[in-house]
Amino acid sequence: MRRPLLLFIGIGCFASCHKSRENPNASWNWFGTDNPAVYSYVLINANQVTNRADSNDFHIAIAAAFVDSNNHRITGVDNLLVNNKPISMNVDSTFQFDYKEQSDLSEGIALYGTNVLITVKGKTDADTVTSTVYLPKKIVRVVSDFPAVISQSSDLTLSWIADPGNPWGNVIIQMYYYSDLSQDNSPDLPQQVKTLNFTVADNGSYTISKKSLNTFPLKSYVGITIARGTQNQAVLPVSKKRIFYFSNSSASTPPLYVDK
Numbered sequence: 001m002r003r004p005l006l007l008f009i010g011i012g013c014f015a016s017c018h019k020s021r022e023n024p025n026a027s028w029n030w031f032g033t034d035n036p037a038v039y040s041y042v043l044i045n046a047n048q049v050t051n052r053a054d055s056n057d058f059h060i061a062i063a064a065a066f067v068d069s070n071n072h073r074i075t076g077v078d079n080l081l082v083n084n085k086p087i088s089m090n091v092d093s094t095f096q097f098d099y100k101e102q103s104d105l106s107e108g109i110a111l112y113g114t115n116v117l118i119t120v121k122g123k124t125d126a127d128t129v130t131s132t133v134y135l136p137k138k139i140v141r142v143v144s145d146f147p148a149v150i151s152q153s154s155d156l157t158l159s160w161i162a163d164p165g166n167p168w169g170n171v172i173i174q175m176y177y178y179s180d181l182s183q184d185n186s187p188d189l190p191q192q193v194k195t196l197n198f199t200v201a202d203n204g205s206y207t208i209s210k211k212s213l214n215t216f217p218l219k220s221y222v223g224i225t226i227a228r229g230t231q232n233q234a235v236l237p238v239s240k241k242r243i244f245y246f247s248n249s250s251a252s253t254p255p256l257y258v259d260k
Helices: 105-109 179-185
Strands: 040-051 054-066 079-082 095-098 114-121 128-135 149-151 156-159 170-178 196-201 205-208 221-235 242-252 256-259
Touching: 040 079, 040 114, 040 128, 054 079, 054 105, 114 242, 128 221, 128 242, 170 179, 170 205, 179 221, 196 205
Parallel strands: 040 242, 149 256
Antiparallel strands: 040 054, 054 095, 079 114, 114 128, 156 205, 170 196, 170 221, 221 242, 221 256
16 A cells, blocks of 8 residues: 555654653644645644543544645635534634644544545635545554663563554554653753654554663653554645645653652
């Protein structure tokens, strides 16, 4: 199967080489939207933080921008609907909707594992297109599948919900360094540690070797994210504006302590 555009751009746009004390789900540059070939897009971003204190910490949101490829200004779209829900336009002519902030979290969670209907209307009713993008299933099976600490002395097996409907057939796993938290805990720890990237089959399990885990120093803090995404595209019938539809389903850990 052809690898989708969202993954052609490489893992470099998926995360930086190190993380601050921020929550990871707030700092990703999500699939595809940073690619210079993508002028207009709708992104469905669904992330769960595997926090044992709050196993239902979901962050599900819609973001969209429609840019003219000639003058690079945001223009040309008046309305956006996701599963027939109108998404409000911001003052800068972008669109954004957070299901949690709007008290519609259950509606957002229901999008997992479904073909989400997206309608984009240009400047006239005739310039309207409706298509779908598949939002992969939730990553998390049970919160205990993710570690509470990282041990350098043993391999780490991660488990997740496999998704046979995932058209790419793979997931991305990243382990990344929290520099601020690590240096607060131990000032002699490095400012940066290279992020570990794994692209593996979406079969529900992968083991990271203790050799790889030793990339991160003792007493540091690291995070883990597992993610998969899909894409589709459509063209407005009158203006011929090409729109990419991206979806991302991911799960992130809180900062994890690295022990012996």
